[in-house]
Amino acid sequence: MFKVLANNDTGHAPGHQAGIVIPAALRHVFPTLSDNTSESTPTIEYRINVELYLDGTLLDKVSTRYQYQTWGGTRSPESRVTDQLGALRNRAQGGDILIIQKSLIQNNLYRFILLRKDSTATEDIKHLIDGRRWGELYAQNNLFPTSTETKIVYIWIAKYKNLENFSLNLSSGVKFSYDEELNEVRHEVQQDLPKGFFPHRIEDVIAIIGKNGSGKSNALELICNAVKGAKSSIFSDFLVITQTDKSKRYNCFYQFKEKSPPVGKFIDFEPHSGNIKPLNVIFFSNVYDERRNDFDNEVVDLSVNGEIFLKNRPQNRWDITFLKQIDFLYTSDIESLGLNQPHAAQVVVNAFNSRIGIKSLGAWSDNLDKLYNSIRRRPGDMQVKQIKNRFVSMVRFLYLMDILQLFGSTRSKEPAKSIFRGMEKQMEIALASGLSTDATLTSLLDHLQQLSESEELLRSSERSLFAHPKNSDGQLLNAQFEFLTKLPDLVEDLDISHQADGIRNRAQESFIISHTETSRDFLKDFSRTMSFIRFMSLDWVGLSSGQKAYLNLFSKLTSALSGLSTASVLLCIDEGDLYLHPKWQADFLQRLLTVLSNSSNVGVQLVLTSHSPLLVSDLPRQNLEIMNGFSDADDKIETFGANIYDLYAGPLFLGELTSGLFSHLKLFELSKMAEKSTMTQAERKHVENYLSILGDEILRFKIENTTLQNNSND
Structure with a gap:
């Protein structure tokens, strides 16, 4: 299906029009919604999963709402897809074409492809649209790229x-x-x-x-x-x-x-x-x-x-895996995998753990050492009972420690080194001023941003400093400064708890953030901008090791594909x-x-x-390739739908073993003892003890019979 977007469908629409209107002629492609609205229930909705594409490039995978609304009878009824569509709507303009595809396998999975009105692809399908504003699109086989198998x-x-x-x-x-x-x-x-x-x-x-x-x-x-x-x-x-x-x-x-x-x-x-x-x-x-x-x-x-x-x-410290996992958690595949949503994410901080060695990598100077020790000796400024303030201060502190070491390291070049020299002077001033921890960190971050601006590093298109796989140094620095400036306001909407392990030089802290749609956006921004920082890591809470293995595998695969x-x-x-x-x-x-x-x-x-x-x-x-170590007879084994217990007992796996080797050897010794023609009272008691815990009923019966036959005259 297609729709030629109106201006109101795009991110340029007025505030209350935050979505894409679905004409009545296209509603059959979407889930059927009741039109039984009322003044108390003016909107009926159904959540669908949508992959957002710009031409052939995947922008995001989102969970959004398909809804039917009447505004309590004050306006004409309307169907609309709304929520989480910003990645596509903010790039759209009136006159662009939206291609709507529905999965043949999953009823609630859709693909929205935005074609710019001046793109080659739009030119290719104009004759198929034939002046219509929306409708079915019968594309030629060569309209979109086909795969070579x-x-x-x-x-x-x-x-x-x-x-x-x-x-x-x-x-x-x-x-x-x-x-x-x-x-x-x-x-x-x-x-x-x-x-x-x-x-x-x-x-x-x-x-x-x-x-x-x-x-x-x-x-x-x-x-x-x-x-x-x-x-x-x-x-x-x-x-x-x-x-x-x-x-x-x-x-x-x-x-x-x-x-x-x-x-x-x-x-x-x-x-x-x-x-x-x-x-x-x-x-x-x-x-x-x-x-x-x-x-x-x-x-x-x-x-x-x-x-x-x-x-x-x-030069490769970015945790892109966590970002992929966040995106994957909001796709329809989660349900088919039987995965639970994690109830929280945790930011693990090793700011003052000397065993980790925050000073061991990158550039280090007397002023950095003084700043580090000064912050470390001011626990009162970052009280645990003020969890959100402590979290903000920890993030800013570790960012400064890491970014300054990065700027001053031997592999860095100008203007990064010049900025590091400028920050050396500013650290002396800040430490001598007697400011609070929060004021000290804010002052240093402001000065770092000013130096980066004056040295034109914020406009740098190079990737030499951060070596990010996608973003330039300038893009990352701008995003980081913006995130750190907004951080106190951002955490206000989050549910954060605190957990500490170890003391003094072995201290490790965890800030546990409840997983909600609000925190999802925060975690994505945090991962995009801050995940290069050493001694600070992101992980999920509420997932088993098997669930984490699943999430790791499938989030990576879907992102790569x-x-x-x-x-x-x-x-x-x-x-x-x-x-x-x-x-x-x-x-x-x-x-x-x-x-x-x-x-x-x-x-x-x-x-x-x-x-x-x-x-x-x-x-x-x-469909099996069996490596060496097995006999030619293994080729004759029919495996599809075979009983897994028979497969376990066959030559591919256990062979003659019917239990673990430890119990197998114990039972072998027990059988030998049971075959003795005469047994002492202690030996008979030993056999009885083993028989009382033996799980194989047939083997137990066999050993009991052997013992009775060989010792019937005792």
């Missing part, structure tokens, strides 16, 4: 870490093999999965299963490196086979040092250029083992290892179900596929590793 179907490599002469099939529809001696690639087409087996946008799913140490993580890393940046990351012979748009022919990209090009039927061969295009690659891992992923820049690394590695570099529109995605997930309760492990694949289907505008090829038989039971055998 490229799949990786096979990889072979001579050697990569612990993998030698290693093959990996990544397609359920065809299985390849490479004969190194004959230099020949062969393939065998598999039976197709039932139609619609995976949801919309999911092209294929492959799970890599194997024992610890078999190389599952190395295999996933190999996939990323073989597709992107192969020239600088792989140094042995290898080949990658792709399939594009379900063509019956395949493309083989090879990198051989001495051998001639490989051969094979229905395959086109060409040397590997280093990057396979068009294809997006995303890597996620929940595992933290200090392993550094040296991926090419074209691989989107969402792993915990990659995140911590970046945070430990002084939201900006993709023209090439398919190879998504590699290492141990995505790690830290989850078994019930959540059982739900993991279904929930993952649902979110990916809802969030992606392009086809997704999913490759994941796991130790869980719950995942194995969700996939047919042709």
Whole structure:
């Protein structure tokens, strides 16, 4: 559907007209609302989830209201979408076109795409609008960008870490093999999965299963490196086979040092250029083992290892993850995942914890040291009973400590260093004045802003100081000064409590902020402007470790997928179900596929590793790659819908074990004792004690019988 926006639909409308009017002809696209309004109930509303786009760029994901209102009968009835639409309405002008799309899968999920009236896309659809103000839009197939579906179907490599002469099939529809001696690639087409087996946008799913140490993580890393940046990351012979748009022919990209090009039927061969295009690659891992992923820049690394590695570099300190989580919490995917809204967020402050070492990084000077100690010795100025005042002072104090060290550090350049020298003098003046803590911090912040303005740093378009992934130094400084100036007023509308742990040099404070729609906007602004500060962190309260793992995974994935529109995605997930309760492990694949289907505008090829038989039971055998360490007989195991207890007991997992190794060894000793022809009174009592706590009724009966038979004459 489309609507040509009136001026009243935009952010330029008068104050009471804060939304987009939905004409009666378009109401059938939205949830059905009763028109039974009254003077006491003049408005009936329904909340919907909307993704806001400007042309092809995602602006925000919001929960908004679709409402029918009559103003108590004083005006003509009207349908309107209102609330949280500022990111789109403030960019709109009268005459712009709003494209309205409704999800075929989720009834309350919509997409609003704003097309500027002078844009190329608007020119392309003028003939479809044909002078109408609103209505249905029958777009040609090539009106909006379409994705090219490229799949990786096979990889072979001579050697990569612990993998030698290693093959990996990544397609359920065809299985390849490479004969190194004959230099020949062969393939065998598999039976197709039932139609619609995976949801919309999911092209294929492959799970890599194997024992610890078999190389599952190395295999996933190999996939990323073989597709992107192969020239600088792989140094042995290898080949990658792709399939594009379900063509019956395949493309083989090879990198051989001495051998001639490989051969094979229905395959086109060409040397590997280093990057396979068009294809997006995303890597996620929940595992933290200090392993550094040296991926090419074209691989989107969402792993915990990659995140911590970046945070430990002084030029990459921005906590963008929390911002993604806030956005994700207000999407419709939260309900489908079964996630609760956290009841609060906490800002953890380590201002005076000497074990953390606030002085250990960046520039440090005598005046900074004096300022630090002066604030530290004035607890009366920041009384805990005045929680909001203390929070404001702590944020301002840590901002000054960090920004001044950043300005004066050896890697900074002019005008930052000049500003640092100017602030050195101002610190001397402020400390000698005898002002209160609040007045001291306010004075220093004002002077810092004045120096930044006079040195034209507030207009800087560079990213050298903060090294933010999106915003310039000038943009960030302006936003930071504005936020810190408004901070006392902003916290007045928040419900904040305080918690302290440790004393003196080991003190740590937490400011707990109740999670509401009001605090949501505050937390977003706080994260955008202040999350670069060391010794201050944001976290959620009221979520289990499993819920946090879910939130971390899905917020990162949906954010990464939201900006993709023209090439398919190879998504590699290492141990995505790690830290989850078994019930959540059982739900993991279904929930993952649902979110990916809802969030992606392009086809997704999913490759994941796991130790869980719950995942194995969700996939047919042709969708599993079993790493070495298992016998050929494992290939005959039918897994889809298999009983998870049978899978646990099978060769893929426990083998002959029916319980944990500790109890297994104890019961083995017990069986041997029960087989003795004569037993002492103490030994018999020992056996009886074990039988009283044994959970396996059949084994208990067997041991009891053995004991009676061998000691019947005692």
